[in-house]
Amino acid sequence: MADVEAIVAVHTASRERAYRGHLPGALLDQYSLGDRLAFWRRRLVGDDPHAVTWVVTVDGYLAGLCHAGSPQPGPATDALHIHALYVSPNQQGRGLGRQLLGATTATVAAAGFAEATLHVYDFNVPAQRFYERLGWERVATVTLAEWEGRAITGYRYELGLVAVPPVAGRP
Numbered sequence: 714m715a716d717v718e719a720i721v722a723v724h725t726a727s728r729e730r731a732y733r734g735h736l737p738g739a740l741l742d743q744y745s746l747g748d749r750l751a752f753w754r755r756r757l758v759g760d761d762p763h764a765v766t767w768v769v770t771v772d773g774y775l776a777g778l779c780h781a782g783s784p785q786p787g788p789a790t791d792a793l794h795i796h797a798l799y800v801s802p803n804q805q806g807r808g809l810g811r812q813l814l815g816a817t818t819a820t821v822a823a824a825g826f827a828e829a830t831l832h833v834y835d836f837n838v839p840a841q842r843f844y845e846r847l848g849w850e851r852v853a854t855v856t857l858a859e860w861e862g863r864a865i866t867g868y869r870y871e872l873g874l875v876a877v878p879p880v881a882g883r884p
């Protein structure tokens with residue numbers, strides 16, 4: 714299993730850079746390091762049969778992660794949801810996000826899902842441009858959280874997937 718401390722470190726640093734100043738500080742600071750480690754351990758070895766996590770390393774150090782799994786909450790659908798995609802601030806813009814998302818959606822497609830979905834905050838325009846560049850389509854405005862009576866909104870994106878059948882005669 715990938716080093717959960719390294720996953721939490723990259724997730725935290727990337728989230729800080731992207732969200733601090735846009736989301737309420739108390740929302741960003743509500744979980745301790747111990748909470749975040751426990752959260753990621755549950756994600757990595759939890760009971761979601763469809764969970765998939767890809768990480769990418771640079772010079773032996775974890776530089777990015779992508780986690781997909783069943784949509785939560787909600788009924789089972791033929792779509793898998795990208796719950797997290799984060800690249801270290803000092804490694805962004807070098808193709809790692811494309812690599813991580815491509816590996817994850819290929820795994821999701823190979824598992825038989827026809828669609829992948831994700832949510833992105835409305836202020837996170839760089840990530841929206843990234844997803845649109847990779848062919849994702851914005852389909853709806855959604856409420857992603859409630860904080861002190863205020864709705865925090867974003868967008869739902871979707872990507873249609875096609876599973877490529879194995880080449881005859883090869884495993």
Ligand SMILES: CC(C)(COP(=O)(O)OP(=O)(O)OC[C@H]1O[C@@H](n2cnc3c(N)ncnc32)[C@H](O)[C@@H]1OP(=O)(O)O)[C@@H](O)C(=O)NCCC(=O)NCCS
Pocket residue numbers: 727728731798799800801804805806807808809810811812832833834837838839840842843846847
């Ligand atoms: C969003 C994120 C995952 C993208 O990963 P990345 O490694 O920086 O992006 P890549 O280098 O793989 O870019 C892939 C393509 O998207 C394009 N792209 C990336 N960011 C872009 C932007 N802000 N505007 C326009 N195009 C962009 C790149 O130019 C590249 O296209 P090309 O290969 O045709 O040149 C990364 O920047 C990140 O971790 N951001 C902070 C956390 C975050 O917002 N996560 C998403 C939460 S929903």
